[in-house]
Amino acid sequence: MAGEARRTGARDDGRPDTRRPGAPWSETPDSLQGVSTRDTDWEGVRLHVVTGKGGTGKTTVASALALALASGGKRVLLIEVEGRQGIAQVFDCPPLPYEERKIAVAPPSATQEGGDVFALVADPESALLEYLEMFYNLRHAGKALTRLGVMDFATTIAPGLRDVLLTGKAAEAVRRKKAGKLVYDAVVMDAPPTGRIGRFLNVTSEVSGLARVGPIRAHADTVQKVMHSAETAVHFVTTLEEMPVQEVLDGIAELRGLEGGAIQVGGIMINMVRPLELPAGQVRELAAGSVDEHELALGLKAAGLDDTVRLAADLAAELTEHAVAAVSQEQQRSKLAEPGQPCYDLPLIPDGMDLGGLYRLAWALRDQGAA
Amino acid sequence: MGEITPPPLGVDRLIDDRRIRVIVCCGSGGVGKTTTAAAIGLRAAERGRHVVVLTVDPARRLAQSMGLTSLDNTPRPVPFPDRGDSTPGGSLHAMMLDMKRTFDEIVEAHADPDRAAQILANPFYQSLSSGFSGTQEYMAMEKLGQLRRADEWDLIVVDTPPSRSALDFLDAPQRLGRFLDGRLIRLLVVPAKVGGRAYVKVLNAGFGMVTGVLTKVLGGQVLKDVQTFVSALDTMFGGFRERADYTYRLLRAPGTAFLVIAAPEPDALREASYFVERLAQEGMPLAGLVLNRVHRSPAARLSAARSMAAAETLAADGQTDPPHALTIAALRLHAERMQLVAAERRVAGHFTTAHPHVPVAEVPAQPDDVHDLAGLGAVGDSFSAG
Numbered sequence: 001m002a003g004e005a006r007r008t009g010a011r012d013d014g015r016p017d018t019r020r021p022g023a024p025w026s027e028t029p030d031s032l033q034g035v036s037t038r039d040t041d042w043e044g045v046r047l048h049v050v051t052g053k054g055g056t057g058k059t060t061v062a063s064a065l066a067l068a069l070a071s072g073g074k075r076v077l078l079i080e081v082e083g084r085q086g087i088a089q090v091f092d093c094p095p096l097p098y099e100e101r102k103i104a105v106a107p108p109s110a111t112q113e114g115g116d117v118f119a120l121v122a123d124p125e126s127a128l129l130e131y132l133e134m135f136y137n138l139r140h141a142g143k144a145l146t147r148l149g150v151m152d153f154a155t156t157i158a159p160g161l162r163d164v165l166l167t168g169k170a171a172e173a174v175r176r177k178k179a180g181k182l183v184y185d186a187v188v189m190d191a192p193p194t195g196r197i198g199r200f201l202n203v204t205s206e207v208s209g210l211a212r213v214g215p216i217r218a219h220a221d222t223v224q225k226v227m228h229s230a231e232t233a234v235h236f237v238t239t240l241e242e243m244p245v246q247e248v249l250d251g252i253a254e255l256r257g258l259e260g261g262a263i264q265v266g267g268i269m270i271n272m273v274r275p276l277e278l279p280a281g282q283v284r285e286l287a288a289g290s291v292d293e294h295e296l297a298l299g300l301k302a303a304g305l306d307d308t309v310r311l312a313a314d315l316a317a318e319l320t321e322h323a324v325a326a327v328s329q330e331q332q333r334s335k336l337a338e339p340g341q342p343c344y345d346l347p348l349i350p351d352g353m354d355l356g357g358l359y360r361l362a363w364a365l366r367d368q369g370a371a
Numbered sequence: 372m373g374e375i376t377p378p379p380l381g382v383d384r385l386i387d388d389r390r391i392r393v394i395v396c397c398g399s400g401g402v403g404k405t406t407t408a409a410a411i412g413l414r415a416a417e418r419g420r421h422v423v424v425l426t427v428d429p430a431r432r433l434a435q436s437m438g439l440t441s442l443d444n445t446p447r448p449v450p451f452p453d454r455g456d457s458t459p460g461g462s463l464h465a466m467m468l469d470m471k472r473t474f475d476e477i478v479e480a481h482a483d484p485d486r487a488a489q490i491l492a493n494p495f496y497q498s499l500s501s502g503f504s505g506t507q508e509y510m511a512m513e514k515l516g517q518l519r520r521a522d523e524w525d526l527i528v529v530d531t532p533p534s535r536s537a538l539d540f541l542d543a544p545q546r547l548g549r550f551l552d553g554r555l556i557r558l559l560v561v562p563a564k565v566g567g568r569a570y571v572k573v574l575n576a577g578f579g580m581v582t583g584v585l586t587k588v589l590g591g592q593v594l595k596d597v598q599t600f601v602s603a604l605d606t607m608f609g610g611f612r613e614r615a616d617y618t619y620r621l622l623r624a625p626g627t628a629f630l631v632i633a634a635p636e637p638d639a640l641r642e643a644s645y646f647v648e649r650l651a652q653e654g655m656p657l658a659g660l661v662l663n664r665v666h667r668s669p670a671a672r673l674s675a676a677r678s679m680a681a682a683e684t685l686a687a688d689g690q691t692d693p694p695h696a697l698t699i700a701a702l703r704l705h706a707e708r709m710q711l712v713a714a715e716r717r718v719a720g721h722f723t724t725a726h727p728h729v730p731v732a733e734v735p736a737q738p739d740d741v742h743d744l745a746g747l748g749a750v751g752d753s754f755s756a757g
Contacts, residue, residue: 055401055634089638193400242740244401274707278700292697299698302688303681305673314670315701322704324738350707352714353637 041342041369042266045233047174047226048188049266051197051251052237053244057271059086060353061237061346062190063117064361065269068371070106070115071362074185077173078103078119081166082192087119092355098126100173106362118184120169127165131219164203164220171226194251197234201227202258224260233266235370238336240270240329245336252339267370268341270333272348276326286323291316344368377723380659380730382630382754386415386526391628393519393621394658397531398632399642403663406741406750407632407734408530409437412463413451413744414751415526419458423518426530427468427511437465437744444469446518451744464524470510474500477513477614495596507532508542512618519621541622541649628658631729633722635665635715640722647726659730662719666711666736675709678702 042048048069050062059080066078077100080087085095091103096119103119167189176183192200203223226232234255238244248268255263276283296319297312305311336343346364349357365371385391396408405426412424423446424437437449446464478496479487490496500506511532518527586594621627629650633643643660650657682702685695723731734753741750 053401054399055636055639059638086638089641242742276700277703278696282697296698296701299685299695299701300681302695303685303698303702305677305681311670311673314668315705317669318705318708319697319701321738322708328739348707348711350710350714352717 039369040371042233042371044230045264045266046182046184046186047170047232048186049170049191049197049201049232049234050188050237050269051191051194051234052269052271053195053247054193056237056239056244057346057353058193058237059084059190060090060358061235061269061271061361062188063087063090064346064358065235065365065371066117066186066188067104067106067359067362068365069186069188070104070117071109071112071366071371072106072115073113074106074115075183076115076117077184077187078117079170079173079187079189080119080121081170081189083121083123085121086190087121090353090358091119096121098123107359120173122166122169124162124165127169128161131165131168163200164223167201167203167227168219168223171223174226174231191234194236194247197251198254198258201234201255201263202260203227227263228261230264233264235266235269237269237271239272240332242328242332245332248336249339252341265339265341268336268339268343269346269365269370270336270343271346273345274322274326274348276322280330283323283326286319287327289320291319342370344370375720375723375727377660377727377729377731380661380732382411382661382732383414383418385628385658386411386418386420389420389525390626392525392626393515393527393529393628395529395531395622395627395629396632396661397629397646399639402632402634402639403734404632405530406747407630407661407663408528409465410741410747410750411630411754412465412526412528413449413747414754415528416451416461416463417454417457417748417751419461420526421462421524422526422528423464423466423524424528424530425466425468425511425514425518427470427507427532434465434467437747443467444472444514446524449744454748468507468511468514470507471501473510473514474506490600493596493600495600499600509615512622513614516614516618516621541653623653623655625656628656630658630661632661632663634663635719637718640718644722644725647729657729659732660722660726661732661734663734664736665719665733666708666715668705668708668712670705671709671712673705673709675706675713678706678709682706 048062048065050058050065052058052061063078066076070076078087080096087103088094088096093103096103098121100118100120102116104117106115106117108114170187170189173184174187191197203220234251236248236251238248252265255265278286293309293312293316296316297308300308300311300315333343344365345368346361349360362371385394394408394411396404396411398404408424408426412422416422444466446466449463449465451463475491478490482490508531511529515527515529518524582594622629631643631646631650633639647657647660679702682699685699685702719731723729732754734750737746737749739746741747
């Protein structure tokens with residue numbers, strides 16, 4: 001697991017040198033190791049769970065991650081579990097059914113082939129019907145059960161079952177094989193928000209209070225194994241605002257302290273980052289309100305603009321406001337460094353999110369080693 | 372551009388209207404719902420009303436923004452400073468929903484002590500009362516009903532649960548009520564009941580299949596727990612649905628106003644659209660849309676394109692002295708801001724095109740996070756417009 005060593009350190013620690021020159025027992029020549037495909041921070045992870053506070057762009061980032069993972073000729077499945085049709089909106093296509101269908105192609109680059117992203121909107125009722133059919137050949141009874149309210153009961157009322165059906169679908173896709181080969185190279189799950197993520201993923205303890213034995217328990221145990229394996233990592237999406245950042249920190253602590261054992265924490269994707277191209281010291285000065293309006297006005301004049309004094313005053317106000325935000329964002333960023341997980345920056349797409357913007361985010365993730 | 376301007380939403384007029392007794396803030400997650408509810412509560416208190424703010428958010432955000440260390444199931448007073456123009460006599464309370472305790476209280480109020488103890492100890496009840504997401508919505512509406520009946524406050528501001536979708540809090544109570552009072556429950560309870568004969572005709576073949584499937588899926592123990600739970604709950608049958616119906620009627624009553632909260636982003640406004648349509652369909656009174664975190668520019672006369680071009684001119688001319696680094700940064704920033712403003716206008720315009728009669732109040736983006744009463748006050752001040 002190449003990701004193993006790196007997980008503990010922050011990104012700027014540099015990537016550990018996994019080669020061991022001079023180790024006499026090393027059978028692989030050093031030169032061959034470097035030849036393998038491009039190294040990422042999450043080698044060995046096949047189920048990428050993406051969570052975050054509402055409004056931070058969780059679905060967008062999950063979609064971008066799926067695209068990034070698909071580049072290089074890979075097959076990636078993107079699963080949505082909250083029935084919001086968020087993926088369809090991100091990819092600007094009609095609502096998606098409970099069915100895996102190809103939704104996007106990762107464009108090839110000079111060195112990489114393209115790849116395919118498939119999408120699935122998993123809803124608990126369909127998952128339960130599928131499960132009943134798979135194990136008990138009961139699909140035809142589904143309608144009658146739905147009418148009686150059994151499906152309603154089983155998927156929304158029975159605590160934990162709903163979650164186990166959804167995580168179960170992801171676990172199944174991760175492990176699915178066709179002709180001895182894995183069907184998907186990676187699965188990305190657009191998961192519930194951070195406030196619910198621990199409960200959502202910690203399948204067994206959720207269900208164990210109810211089903212002590214029986215098939216759903218067996219199913220839950222299988223899912224549990226996948227969730228707690230090194231094949232699964234949970235990524236957190238945040239913006240550099242206080243409350244989303246606090247939720248990331250709480251969420252990471254929760255996953256690390258789960259009763260049934262920790263679930264691997266992945267990267268922190270910092271979304272909607274707006275860089276200010278000035279030195280940090282100057283930003284702090286600007287935030288304190290000391291914008292040199294005269295200097296600004298001179299610059300505006302040099303640029304050939306009119307009414308420079310008033311314009312300078314207005315731009316100074318804007319600059320100060322932005323600097324105040326930038327300073328508070330830097331504070332949030334230093335908090336995000338505390339858990340020691342890799343952080344990835346995703347730029348704000350100022351003219352509104354569209355497919356082009358999505359690809360930009362995908363390449364940003366790739367360039368930084370997230371995929 | 373033929374842009375449609377929405378009618379302005381007068382939040383102050385709304386909170387000054389003494390006939391309004393309940394304001395429900397709804398919208399998708401992450402749009403600043405809790406902050407808005409708290410800001411409205413504070414402003415209403417400043418304007419002389421006796422307000423309680425009910426939040427159901429487990430992240431305790433309201434607690435943070437109101438300077439409280441914890442909120443529990445009872446309304447706590449929130450002291451607020453007189454900012455000079457307050458109408459005297461107002462008061463502010465805040466509370467956070469403890470859904471398990473609310474559920475427990477219903478059980479205790481409706482069952483004799485032995486039976487209540489039996490229900491509270493049942494594993495199915497414990498999961499239902501703390502684990503099921505619909506329970507939160509149900510209990511939020513239950514609490515709202517309780518506060519309204521208590522009649523100690525003349526305005527209740529409700530922050531709806533952070534649901535998967537904004538509509539959940541309307542649907543979940545009914546769903547839970549339907550389930551608890553429903554056919555399936557009656558069906559399940561039959562074996563535990565003496566003289567369940569009356570049901571036999573209805574059930575016959577169906578019953579075996581249902582319990583068969585549920586046993587297969589959930590295991591026998593779960594089913595037994597459910598049956599025990601339901602038979603213990605027997606005295607409360609009818610009650611749950613009735614209670615859900617009561618709050619539902621309360622939501623439709625004239626003293627209630629809904630505010631849909633959104634941020635100027637496509638997802639949030641799409642949810643807001645659904646919500647507006649749904650409220651109309653249910654005959655529930657919509658007061659308007661609060662659009663949070665709206666970006667503006669004091670230098671809007673300089674377009675994004677011209678600002679960017681000016682920055683390029685200066686950057687290309689890098690040899691000059693001074694090098695104008697500050698101006699270049701300011702111009703690029705401004706261009707970006709103008710793009711953002713335009714993008715926000717576009718999505719807000721889509722909403723207004725679809726719902727031209729829905730009044731809108733815009734709350735400007737705050738440069739820093741709102742985490743204290745002063746911040747809430749500043750948000751509240753933006754309500755004076757319109």
